[in-house]
Amino acid sequence: MRRPNASELARLLADHITRLAPELLPHGKKDGAEWRVGSLAGEPGQSLAVRLTGARRGLWCDFSSGERGDALDLVAACLFSHNRKDAMAWASTWLGLANNAPQAPVQRPPVQEKLNSPELDKEAQQRRAKARRLWQDAAPGIAGTPVETYLSGRGIDLRLLGRAPGALRFHPAVWCAEVQRPLPAMLGAICGPTGKMVAVHRTWLAKAPSGAWCKADLANAKKVLGSFAGGCVRLWRGGSGAALGMAPDGDVTILAEGIETALSCAVACPEYRVLASVSLSNMAAVKLPDTITEIIVAADNDAGNPAARKALKAALHQFAQQGRTVRLAVPEIEHGDWNDVLRNEPDTGRNRS
Template identity: 30%
Template sequence: MTTGAGELVRRLAENAETVCRRYLSNGRREGCYWLVGDARNTPGRSLYVRLSGGPEGRGAAGKWTDAQSGDHGDLLDLIASACGHHRLGETLAEARRFLSLPDTSLPLRGPQRNLPAGPAVPTPSSERARRLWAASRPLSDDPVATYLRERGLRSVASGAAVRHHPNCFYRPSDLDHAATDRAWPAMVAAVTDLGGRVTGVQRTWLARDGLGKAPVATPRRAMGMLLGNGIRFGEAGAVMAAGEGIETMLSLREILPTMPMIAALSAAHLAALLFPPVLRRLYVACDADAAGHSALRRLAERGAQAAIEVIALHPCLDDFNSDLIRLGAPSLAAALAGQLRSEDAGYFLSQAA
């Protein structure tokens, strides 16, 4: 890249969320990332853009990865793809227009005077996530407990990774009705790193009686540092399971209550999950879509490099929670027995109550 292009990349990264809202309008913010289907602005969740971070390296703001294709780059690359550019000059001119900069090369050094100030750099939301987690309550006779029971999920222990917030703030989106309530009961799940530190949360807003999700446009939202981390059930071990959704992993935990499990919240985050040092075999609960298959391939590639065996687990119906509810625990256990390594089937299935 030219020096001018490098300066544009830096300025775009300082306004990463605004860039995403302009050029990736079919996506949405989740925690410290913008999620969308791909660099052409297709709806979905395979591509994730980091909205905050340091100026350089893998954790830099503006860096993005497509978990399905493996492509990655910076915000200039995204603008080029979203606009269908074929020459770098077109993309540089578009970036300068977006930033309201003169259509000339940017100065190499010295203060930048008479240039409009961009939006503030998004601040990390991990601290807000920790405050929300601390304000949430262990499960008892509440809407979260009702919601989980209705999904056939009864093995969530008090004080575990899932809590209840009786009146969790909901910010309506453009898709919500103008009269949408601003607070609902919520299932709050802690996202933690390998050391057990809370780095984020996922909120699932629920109906006030717990019989289903709240009538809002986006009943699930996450915030905080999610990449590489996850919602953990049980202590890390040599054999573990991982997947996208909380309900998916809790359904498996009904059958395999002593197997440690992680919910990564999306295919993109599942593909980037950090492996605990003790891990030697990872079962992956696969969603039956392109993003899920891509996450499995990426995990298998990374696992091979780390001497970790990666094995897919496939539901009989559309997902493991449907298997649990509609087929029943004995049928789900039988289906899993045929997919687990024989030694794991013998051990973990024998631990079920």
């Protein structure tokens, strides 16, 4: 009996995708015609979508990394570090096509095992390598680039700081899976505790008819490439001018969520060190040296968001448990952030301890 080729196996797997996707990615959820999950590693989330019905069934895309493929590629990515030969053998058994193969499916290893396996390490390394290549492809410095214009349009005049943060770069063509083509983007280097870059934050930009640069009109114009738990974007060194790992005793640090919010704080308080945690859920995990004894958390005004309040409370508690003095700064603008204060109402923000 002739063995099915890769294309045939992909088609057969796609015919059973409603059973295959939950088996490969059990922490996902059905969302209309798609199975949604956080990543190929199987974490809960929405970044990866697998089509369940119609002519495109079996096709998938990880919108955070740009990876995509058919049902056979999904097997290869989830189970065999993208090795299609091993995936074909597995698929033949799962489909009951292999010689003496049982009809019962071969089960995917439990997600917890996957998270601790060398396969995930390899996936993480691949994403980190992609992030570093993307960063290296962009020229250092943002002076005279669309990034400088974009930030200026947000009320962030970096000339007031005397220099632009080295953690930001401009890239003229960064692949955007949402529109299936490259777009200009602001890149932010996310560094781990040792100072090495572990991921890159992408903000896609577009030029308005007026000639101004603004955030691209996308469902999600901001995405991270790579795993960044515990990392942050090091935007401003404050009065000491020392690197984060060499922060002097008593160093005061402002920690904000987004890059634009953090830069707004740097412009307003250049004497303080300023970091961006990238996401509120990551804020509590940001690793800081013991010499930083006081933290000002520049939070968004998300009073109506229970999840945001919970994540913020966790961050405040975590830093207090570390023996640091923690202050909370929240703008008075409802559903606003400190960039809104900088742009619109510079005298209405206040600190709440």
